[in-house]
Amino acid sequence: xxxxxxxxxxxxxxxxxxxxxxxxxxxxxxxxxxxxxxxxxxxxxxxxxxxxxxxxxxxxxxxxxxxxxxxxxxxxxxxxxxxxxxxxxxxxxxxxxxxxxxxxxxxxxxxxxxxxxxxxxxxxxxxxxxxxxxxxxxxxxxxxxxxxxxxxxxxxxxxx
Amino acid sequence: xxxxxxxxxxxxxxxxxxxxxxxxxxxxxxxxxxxxxxxxxxxxxxxxxxxxxxxxxxxxxxxxxxxxxxxxxxxxxxxxxxxxxxxxxxxxxxxxxxxxxxxxxxxxxxxxxxxxxxxxxxxxxxxxxxxxxxxxxxxxxxxxxxxxxxxxxxxxxxxxxxxxxxxxxxxxxxxxxxxxxxxxxxxxxxxxxxxxxxxxxxxxxxxxxxxxxxxxxxxxxxxxxxxxxxxxxxxxxxxxxxxxxxxxxxxxxx
Numbered sequence: 147x148x149x150x151x152x153x154x155x156x157x158x159x160x161x162x163x164x165x166x167x168x169x170x171x172x173x174x175x176x177x178x179x180x181x182x183x184x185x186x187x188x189x190x191x192x193x194x195x196x197x198x199x200x201x202x203x204x205x206x207x208x209x210x211x212x213x214x215x216x217x218x219x220x221x222x223x224x225x226x227x228x229x230x231x232x233x234x235x236x237x238x239x240x241x242x243x244x245x246x247x248x249x250x251x252x253x254x255x256x257x258x259x260x261x262x263x264x265x266x267x268x269x270x271x272x273x274x275x276x277x278x279x280x281x282x283x284x285x286x287x288x289x290x291x292x293x294x295x296x297x298x299x300x301x302x303x304x305x306x
Numbered sequence: 307x308x309x310x311x312x313x314x315x316x317x318x319x320x321x322x323x324x325x326x327x328x329x330x331x332x333x334x335x336x337x338x339x340x341x342x343x344x345x346x347x348x349x350x351x352x353x354x355x356x357x358x359x360x361x362x363x364x365x366x367x368x369x370x371x372x373x374x375x376x377x378x379x380x381x382x383x384x385x386x387x388x389x390x391x392x393x394x395x396x397x398x399x400x401x402x403x404x405x406x407x408x409x410x411x412x413x414x415x416x417x418x419x420x421x422x423x424x425x426x427x428x429x430x431x432x433x434x435x436x437x438x439x440x441x442x443x444x445x446x447x448x449x450x451x452x453x454x455x456x457x458x459x460x461x462x463x464x465x466x467x468x469x470x471x472x473x474x475x476x477x478x479x480x481x482x483x484x485x486x487x488x489x490x491x492x493x494x495x496x497x498x499x500x501x502x503x504x505x506x507x508x509x510x511x512x513x514x515x516x517x518x519x520x521x522x523x524x525x526x527x528x529x530x531x532x533x534x535x536x537x538x539x540x541x542x543x544x545x546x547x548x549x550x551x552x553x554x555x556x557x558x559x560x
Contacts, residue, residue: 166338194526195555268487268529 197260204253211250235303244298251294259287325351329411330361335422354404358391375426385475389426390415395477395537417480433476436492440500440518445511462507469502469547471540478534478544490523494534494544501547516555525552
């Protein structure tokens with residue numbers, strides 16, 4: 147009577163040849179929500195709520211800003227053909243359009259960047275992938291916002 | 307006996323002419339034999355008015371005893387047999403074969419987003435960890451043992467009635483694409499069970515629970531895809547409950 151074979155693993159012959167036994171146990175897959183030393187103690191805070199609210203509020207404002215922008219640029223007064231240096235210089239002479247464009251730049255960039263941030267959070271599975279993608283995203287966002295703001299504030303219509 | 311008896315062959319024919327042939331395509335996985343899961347087909351003669359669980363029983367009892375799945379009460383209350391049937395999360399004990407097109411093979415898979423242990427059995431620990439995290443029990447500030455019943459008006463009871471129906475089957479959480487990614491999101495079921503106490507007039511720890519769900523992986527990761535509402539075998543409006551928790555967080559903060 148060979149008892150050693152059956153006690154090594156509870157798997158009978160009906161399930162096929164066992165690959166693992168007591169000396170060679172099956173690999174354990176770490177449960178996703180398991181508490182490890184790497185798990186941050188607390189990830190609470192109002193940042194995610196603020197981001198969520200910002201998406202809704204900026205979205206509403208952007209509807210007005212972007213549709214107005216498209217209407218002026220593409221539809222009224224002969225459409226795209228009228229756009230040139232003189233047209234932009236003329237609009238930015240008024241502080242109203244400066245504020246409009248600045249607001250649009252900041253809101254659209256932050257809205258889009260936050261949207262991409264949530265997409266990265268949802269789809270990137272490894273911590274390193276997340277880190278790099280977000281680093282790239284934040285760099286591009288900061289660069290575009292700073293460059294755009296610089297142009298709006300330092301725009302010189304008499305540049306030659 | 308003088309009662310007329312049907313011819314034996316005729317009786318057998320009468321007993322089986324309502325049976326149809328159904329193919330069950332089951333996702334099999336045994337980590338001790340292979341690291342990969344495979345599809346296995348089982349042909350069954352079965353009454354279309356029977357449930358998918360009856361089909362699985364037939365396979366386990368008569369065809370292949372190694373098929374592993376969870377079930378306890380088998381009547382849609384215990385919530386152990388949630389599985390992905392024809393690509394949708396359902397309770398095997400509440401799904402009739404005639405309702406899911408038996409002409410084509412019926413696919414049965416374990417629910418997604420949780421580690422598969424064997425065949426249709428998954429590790430539910432992450433799911434229950436999230437459930438425990440929201441403190442799903444009555445909390446009051448008074449320290450003495452109550453001397454009388456905690457009374458509640460019918461309207462107050464109605465406020466959270468929908469979320470009391472949860473049976474913790476994990477059909478909603480394992481249908482959520484955000485939960486599939488890294489499993490850090492609390493998941494719809496935990497939020498539903500927090501909702502059940504947050505909006506209970508007898509409970510006094512709503513603020514604590516809201517603070518827990520204000521986590522980076524709390525309610526704000528919900529993308530309102532409504533997968534959870536579609537999957538719930540109890541018909542709970544899960545997404546609505548999550549939105550109510552979000553609204554409570556915002557209105558109580560500002």
